[in-house]
Amino acid sequence: MEGVKPDVSVRDLVVFETPQVQLRNLVVFASPDVRLDELTHYSTGGPPQKGQFREWTESLVGTIVFVLAFTTLIAQATQVPTESMKPTILVGDHFFLDKIAFPGNYPEPLRPLLPQRSVRRGDIIAFKPPASASTDNIPFVKRVIAIGGDTIEMRSRNVYVNGRKLDEEYKIYADYSADSSRDNFEPQIVPPDSFFVMGDNRDNSNDSRYWGVVDRNSIIGKPLFVYWSYESDPWTGAAASYRERLEGYTSIALHFFSKTRWFRFGTMIR
Secondary structure (H helix, E strand, C coil), rough: CCCCCCCCCCHHCCCCCCCCCCCCHHHCCCCCCHHHHHCCEEECCCCCCCCCCHHHHHHHHHHHHHHHHHHHHEEEEECHHHHHHHCCCCCCEEEEEEECHHHHHCCHHHHHHCCCCCCCCCCEECCCCCCCCCCCCCCCEEEEEEEECEEEECCCCCCCCCECCCCCCCCEEECCCCCCCCCCEEEEECCCCCCEEECCCCCCCHHHHHCCEEEHHHHHEEEEEEEEEECCCCCCCCCCCCHHHHHHHHHHHHHHHEEECCHHHHCCCC
């Protein structure tokens, strides 16, 4: 209640006194007097320094290995030097070739162990030419017209597969008159794992009409898209001399902007 004091006696109070400590019982802590020049310096050391030539060599070797692996197994820049695929592929079109999982890029013992890409009618493929078709081993690029098991024939420039006439919007004929041996052949069955191929420019194409079918193991890829196109003359088939090559490179350097087909950049090849 207000005004009432607690009943506390003096003897109940606890008195806190300062402890009595003698100076001799104190322990003095002092920082050690250490000079900087007496400290021991430990160095972990940096990586061993390589010579400039060694660094350059390692970089060059790594680049070469990467380029070889990339162009052998993944993609490769290539072109068609003839008019056989005109107008789909023009002379001077430079394009990338998709090479993933095509058997022609791998040693024969590895082919059964690796996946294989499907090849359908109408696909454009690149392949190693038969020995009877070419002696320089330059890859051919043609369109697949028939696959293994199909029956194909040609009558008056019209192609029939399994009895049905193909609607080929991509093909062209430059000659006015038909050639009986080139534009007609009797029905034939395409062997298994083989492909009957023809160029879109039917009057100017060295294809299955002359040397037979393409074996699956000869296929090295499918064209993707044009990354550069330059107006140039068709390849004549003769090996170019060093002087002719130099003149060709000089001509490209001088006429790069005027002869580049800028409208062809990024064109998908189908």
